[in-house]
Amino acid sequence: MDTSITDTNAWMDDLPEAARAYLDGKRLDEVECIVSDLPGIARGKAVPAGKFARQDYFHLPDSVFYQTITGDWGEAAGDEGFIERDMTLVPDMSTATAAPWTGDWTLQVIHDAYDRKKAPIPYSPRNVLRRVVDLYHAQGWEPVVAPEMEFYLVARNLDPAEKIKPMMGRSGRPAAARQAYSMTAVDEFGPVIDDIYDFAEAQGFEIDGITQEGGAGQLEINLIHGDPIKLADEVFYFKRLIREAALRHDCFATFMAKPIAEEPGSAMHIHHSVLDRKTGENIFAGPQGGDTDAFFHFIAGMQNHLPSAVAVLAPYVNSYRRYVKDNAAPINLEWGRDNRTTGIRVPLSSPKARRVENRIAGMDCNPYLGIAASLAAGYLGLMEEKRPTPQFRGDAYQGEEDIPRDLGYALELFDEATSLHEVLGPEFARVYSIVKKAEYNEFLQVISPWEREHLLLNV
Template identity: 85%
Template sequence: MSSWLDDLPEAAKLYLEGRRLDEVECVISDLPGIARGKAVPASKFAKQDYFHLPDSIFYQTITGDWAEAADEDGWIEKDMTLHPDMSTATAAPWTGDWTLQVIHDAVDRNGDPIPFSPRNVLKRVVQLYHDQGWDPVVAPEMEFFLVARNVDPAKKIEPMMGRSGRPAAARQAYSMTAVDEFGPVIDDIYDFAEAQGFEIDGITQEGGAGQLEINLLHGDPVKLADEVFYFKRLIREAALRHDCFATFMAKPIENEPGSAMHIHHSVLDRKTGKNIFSAEDETETDAFFHFIAGLQNHLPAGIAVMAPYVNSYRRYVKDHAAPINLEWARDNRTTGIRIPLSGAAARRVENRIAGMDCNPYLGIAVSLACGYLGLMEKTHPEKQFKGDAYEGEGDIPQVMGSALDLFDTATALHEVLGPDFARVYSIVKRAEYEEFLQVISPWEREHLLMNV
């Protein structure tokens, strides 16, 4: 067992220093971003090169039901082979024993990547950039709420109690006092992140009651998606230690801002390492504008992936810190596509559309895919928006059904993401949507029962 332990990432080695590893959690992301897999004793993991799971884990809806998404072979639940990516080995510091987590990649019986495995989808898109001589770079921002424990779905979600004994206050963006209210939870988030070898660029209080944002340093898209995947679990575990829940719902509390996963993009030339968005004289290049145009032209069809649930569309509300259209502008947080202030080397494009409820692999993959299509098509964006984009027209689908209709006809986007992925994703999401439409809400009972 010592040979594979010697090759662990440095943070995992430090975590295990002087300790005996008990267990390894072999995990893979399903379509919603839930960790699936199995836990094995460390001695068994040392002897196995792979394990099997049925491909049907990618046909499950968020409720645990099954969508009819099997291929021409029918519903036979074929085994996938899952191979560990040991570069992802990291601690699970909240467990009672000494445990590592390892993300796995899924292939079929011929050794080909499973096309609807989210990590494989992102790898496919990144490879398209590599084929052009480019390295895509991303930096995700994670927004989430710390809320009071909620075990009754009929009860409204409420902010958590802070250290002061008062509920978390809203409209306190960037307040250090508000951050201090969650000090014990944040301390555990930092401790868990350090044990896992993750570097946090900063934690801030956002505008919602109990809403926080964590920024990650920019880097490789697959590595950053792995970190967001891990971070969601890490943050939930930290919250549970302090009698509260962490939620990544796009809109958990009425009349409060929603939670986004803003994605910053730049693209480097693989030979020179230079940002292709900036010319030698530090001006903006054609590639910079082509990338923006790709987001404007193709994001409408990709929103079904970046906003994957019916709740996601409650976030796109005018004047609630979320975009309502795909205008672009420099240093303007009202637009869906923002160009942050930066020097030429760090010139980047921020996609503000994705919700924190999206699967990080798929959200980043779709955003990169839209930019890639713009770079290939060499199209130009609409004129830069001036002023408050909330005063403009909305062009984001308002419901899941409309977003799926756009996604289903987006053949160019399907080719980048993979046609098999597009087929399975649409079937699973339509099954979820149809299930939701059978639910009668409290609003309907209150206003329609006796009045219509």
Template identity: 80%
Template sequence: MSDWMTDLPPSAAEYLENRRLDEVECIIADLPGIARGKAVPASKFARQKMFYLPDSIFYQTITGTWSDAAGEAGFTEADMQLVPDMSTATAAPWTGDWTLQVIHDALDTKGEPVPIAPRNVLKRVVQLYRDKGWKPVVAPEMEFFLVARNIDPAQDIAPMMGRSGRPAAARQAYSMTAVDEFGPVIDDIYDFAEAQGFEIDGITQEGGAGQLEINLRHGDPVKLADEVFYFKRLIREAALRHDCFATFMAKPIADEPGSAMHIHHSLIDMKTGNNVFSAEDGSPTREFHHFIGGLQAHLPDAIAVLAPYVNSYRRYVKDHAAPINLSWGHDNRTTGIRVPISDPAGRRVENRLAGMDCNPYLGIAASLACGYLGLIQQREPDAQFRGDAYDSDDDSQREIPRVLGSALDLFDEATDLHSVLGEEFARVYGIVKRTEYEEFLQVISPWEREHLLLNV
């Protein structure tokens, strides 16, 4: 056995026990969160300490178009050094041979972290917390739809066919019968997750037709972002085995709820191991309120990261299980910022604004960045909201941008947020997303043809 294989995570070592490793997938997440990289024979991986990939992978839009974000040096497609993080080694159990996946970190030729690489952006934010003596803890919730195969973009997306032979039904939240409809797909999700060493905290049926939610155990932000990154591929592969698609679009089906990636946050004092959000007597601390104040003050600037596509804003619809405001409240799912029921040791803040279509590294980084700014600036939150925030006529209730163009305008001017996420990342991200938005504006939709062609 090669030296590098003696230090594999337990789940990867167990997966390969008494088996011959054939291939290693060397991967990294680009701005949308797509896995980029190379698949190499195991024997070659054992001989290399790194491999190279052009930095241009971070300048592409979701359609593959190149944006003009290369900077003063111009578009040279300079190579980055991609160095494996062997703690991320995990199985690819859907492949036909014995394959491992390994997430890599992007370094420049001087060995410094590439500032626009999403994993590096999250590491930067986490380090800012650690420099203050805080250990951030997150727990993401992943919502997604299982839908019928769709190979024609002109056709509406439809729910998948359940094992009963009927299409998945909507408005069956928390129904175990509805979950049973997807039993074979869920079985494969569990099997793949177990092979990869991931702990699922639970799977539930959500309110949409064919919509499910997977909760992950709380932990280190980078580790949890890695898991969400892996999970998206895992779930897609499980769905394909059963003649359906898994989609993480924020709003794939009209008149159905959208899919979120709710992010739960807490902080641990690195000296005492105590929850920073709770005082010794169990009451909420100043830090707890400042974190919420930071979310309220800075989330509008970060929405372009949490809701990165034009489709993302179709999710923000009143009474469709998605927040349309920045109010906060205890155990209140109509507010954008929710404080779940917990004991003092488990006190946490849930950001309900992020869509499942966001890059998990960037979504978690942006949410943590807003909370961090609140802590540093000692931001005080608004008064706790009580009641149904959807029906509020309170003019002071803060709202969020409702279209990508407005969100990008806010992001481009958000110098405080840029200082936490990194100036170079903010520059490149803004240009790439603006290019993407302009691409969308060149497309004429069926609605426009139907209602404007002969009527205006």
């Protein structure tokens, strides 16, 4: 691990270009030292810039990775018990970026988590993704991903008992549904989008495009393809910057998989290609541009192993409300070319850009873990060298469902998936399962309005 940041001038000189531009002529006030927990929430400390310059690392208890989305704890501490042992958090200065919504001049820096023996914490999401990427590297492969982020801009919701409603647009009318790709609809959110662009530019992120999706107030942001860890960092950062941009305009941004019952859900589609590290060539395309065995093996890996990974790609009870027939989300793992009804899609492209799109992942998943699980399925396919089912032609919504429809069953499949555990890390799999089961049990204690309405006087 690199801890050479004790020289104040040296670490400032080595900041990424966007961070240096942001601070040009300014005095840095504060540095937010952060790490992603299992849900994808930024945990850490904010420290004065002078103190950050003097520290090589800081400590957080390992219990941050045992925490559920509600703030409760899974009993995942192991044989030693819940003693909250300190981890060492070391900054990755390549991730230093602005926090342009703050009232002073602030940087954010993502940290990597190690134990006292300087070994990576196996259930830190960024370390899980790095483990999978390293497995590709060991085979001479370079995985490349391109995530698509779908989310809703909604009216402020201060009462959980109230249904989520679309935000008011610039015209003073609620955002309208079924306006996919409408530029007029995008214009309705112009002030929010302007801030998203401004924040992204200050942070050095390149947006490939913003489009209106099919839901009322639903937008999609596409990112340029690249290194999986770098792209996961950007999605992690983007979730925060989008929320901050929305708050400036009296609305909320939500990344729930299904925030509004009658509207489509929000996905994080993940595009995959794999390069030969020596030649830089896409291993999915042959010398004459045809499909390679590796291309079919990767798809087969997704078909065979994504069911066991759904608990990571769809991590909450709400996630499974997204998988609705004929409602812009897949219900099975058929694959097809240029077919958005299939769970695995091969987009139109040149041979050099041939890629496989995973349409299963929800936008509510942790980006590090979602990308890691998706890559893990493809990796297992490349190693097992199996063939996929025949290409699906037509409307895959007419096919059989083969995706888990609830978190409980998805966790059962995850627990049985020993080959997937070996790729993601057995200790991660153990901790993740315990934390998600604790979260699921919390949910099962809640009596829903549907139950009160239909069961109270009728059963």
